[in-house]
Amino acid sequence: MxxxxxxxxxxxxxxxxxxxxxxNAYVPAVPELKQSALNxxxxxxxxxxxxxxxxxxxxxxGSEESLEFAGQVMEFIRYHCMLTSIAMAREQAPFPxxxxxxxxxxxxxxxxxxxxFPYTCDWGRPPVxxxxxxxxxxxxxxxxxxxxxxxxxxxxxxxxxxxxxGCEPVFALAYVxxxxxxxxxxxxxxxxxxxxxxxDRLDFSPDQKEQIISxxxxxxxxxxxxxxxxxxxxxxVVSADISAREHIRxxxxxxxxxxxxxxxxxxxxxxxxxxxxxxxxxxxxxLGCKGITxxxxxxxxxxxxxxxxxxxxxxxxxEENIPVAAEQPAFWKDTKKPRPRxxxxxxxxxxxxxxxxxxxxxxxxxxxxxxxxxxxAKAGSETAAHSEALGRLISYVLRITSSIEPRERLKVVMEQxxxxxxxxxxxxxxxxVRSLPxxxxxxxxxxxxxxxxxxxxxxxxxxxxxxxxxxxKKEHRQIGELCPECGQATLINEExxxxxxxxxxxxx
Numbered sequence: 001m002x003x004x005x006x007x008x009x010x011x012x013x014x015x016x017x018x019x020x021x022x023x024n025a026y027v028p029a030v031p032e033l034k035q036s037a038l039n040x041x042x043x044x045x046x047x048x049x050x051x052x053x054x055x056x057x058x059x060x061x062g063s064e065e066s067l068e069f070a071g072q073v074m075e076f077i078r079y080h081c082m083l084t085s086i087a088m089a090r091e092q093a094p095f096p097x098x099x100x101x102x103x104x105x106x107x108x109x110x111x112x113x114x115x116x117f118p119y120t121c122d123w124g125r126p127p128v129x130x131x132x133x134x135x136x137x138x139x140x141x142x143x144x145x146x147x148x149x150x151x152x153x154x155x156x157x158x159x160x161x162x163x164x165x166g167c168e169p170v171f172a173l174a175y176v177x178x179x180x181x182x183x184x185x186x187x188x189x190x191x192x193x194x195x196x197x198x199x200d201r202l203d204f205s206p207d208q209k210e211q212i213i214s215x216x217x218x219x220x221x222x223x224x225x226x227x228x229x230x231x232x233x234x235x236x237v238v239s240a241d242i243s244a245r246e247h248i249r250x251x252x253x254x255x256x257x258x259x260x261x262x263x264x265x266x267x268x269x270x271x272x273x274x275x276x277x278x279x280x281x282x283x284x285x286x287l288g289c290k291g292i293t294x295x296x297x298x299x300x301x302x303x304x305x306x307x308x309x310x311x312x313x314x315x316x317x318x319e320e321n322i323p324v325a326a327e328q329p330a331f332w333k334d335t336k337k338p339r340p341r342x343x344x345x346x347x348x349x350x351x352x353x354x355x356x357x358x359x360x361x362x363x364x365x366x367x368x369x370x371x372x373x374x375x376x377a378k379a380g381s382e383t384a385a386h387s388e389a390l391g392r393l394i395s396y397v398l399r400i401t402s403s404i405e406p407r408e409r410l411k412v413v414m415e416q417x418x419x420x421x422x423x424x425x426x427x428x429x430x431x432x433v434r435s436l437p438x439x440x441x442x443x444x445x446x447x448x449x450x451x452x453x454x455x456x457x458x459x460x461x462x463x464x465x466x467x468x469x470x471x472x473k474k475e476h477r478q479i480g481e482l483c484p485e486c487g488q489a490t491l492i493n494e495e496x497x498x499x500x501x502x503x504x505x506x507x508x
Contacts, residue, residue: 051164062246094141
């Protein structure tokens with residue numbers, strides 16, 4: 001264990017998190033949140049990869065030895081985190097709400113934490129002197145009202161290459177990870193590189209290694225593989241190999257040196273009873289844990305991680321066609337994003353066979369389109385109704401809940417509308433507008449293409465200028481409704497009668 005490196009990292013991370021309190025982007029609508037954060041300056045320094053460290057040190061997670069090992073590591077982190085917080089209070093100031101708190105130098109009620117059990121093992125850890133912390137608080141106060149926590153770290157642990165998330169044991173030596181890939185379930189197979197490295201150090205033939213790895217991939221654990229030495233099986237335990245009581249006791253050993261709560265899952269095998277779960281909660285309460293999470297293997301229909309054996313056991317059940325009771329109520333999720341009160345947007349005008357169209361595209365965060373309004377003719381006309389219908393449908397496509405970003409959805413809409421022909425076209429070549437939908441597509445194309453140039457800051461294309469291939473050509477002509485006889489947009493209201501200036505059709 002590199003204790004000096006751990007100390008340096010703890011000091012750096014504590015100062016970093018204190019800066020986060022000042023730099024955080026608080027919700028402007030609730031100023032009390034910012035004021036509360038600045039008054040207490042709470043931070044949450046935590047850990048991840050504890051199980052990896054135990055694999056490295058040859059300590060079985062959940063054993064009596066591991067309780068002391070985890071406690072010594074967390075105590076060392078808390079100790080140097082508090083010394084750093086005191087140093088920052090001396091350099092700047094203690095947290096504003098320190099008066100009357102347990103850290104009030106005039107009435108110090110905070111007591112140094114004590115381990116779950118007296119230490120008996122020597123892991124080479126430098127000594128800690130909690131009296132220095134007590135004296136430092138009395139003299140300078142402390143910068144942060146709370147210092148430590150342990151988060152789940154599932155995603156960042158994966159990115160960092162940790163096998164054990166937060167303070168959890170390794171889930172399995174081999175497992176399947178489910179990833180939501182644009183609405184589809186993408187399965188990724190994973191095998192423990194630490195176990196593989198330990199296996200490579202043993203004197204096994206290639207065939208024996210392949211046999212061992214196949215058994216591990218199937219079950220996720222190595223406890224049933226008698227070919228492996230007992231010492232290796234004892235160290236490389238996974239969450240399912242550890243009893244609920246061992247889970248709780250290790251959490252309690254860490255909780256002694258964590259002033260906030262910590263994230264920890266107590267794993268139960270399939271078929272666990274209510275009494276066993278109740279006993280787990282009582283045990284955790286007696287040992288001083290602030291809260292626990294209980295998970296019974298196979299109890300959830302959808303999970304992020306699972307072993308190959310568990311996944312295969314669920315598949316037959318999933319294939320069965322189980323009828324749903326008629327009286328069972330249906331619960332529907334919100335399918336459309338709510339509209340904010342104020343949105344910024346862009347309005348484009350373009351000539352179409354049905355007259356000049358105004359297309360407004362509003363955005364909502366991240367330069368993503370949120371809704372589209374289309375105005376063409378006078379209110380109450382058929383053309384205005386069709387335009388409003390198109391705008392509503394496009395807006396719904398943009399606002400519907402989806403893993404595809406709105407800009408990509410708008411590109412698909414543009415591609416579907418582009419090229420739709422009508423009874424009459426307007427313009428020539430690339431400027432030709434075949435119909436109202438085709439004109440809308442050209443406006444959407446201008447919006448998407450112009451946004452691209454604004455981000456790239458191309459010197460030859462200034463923001464706000466129309467693109468060359470979308471330059472409008474003004475033509476003076478009478479525009480009206482679509483004629484039911486010839487299909488041209490030249491049906492005009494005149495002297496109380498509607499007449500077509502193309503084919504002469506009259507409704508009088």
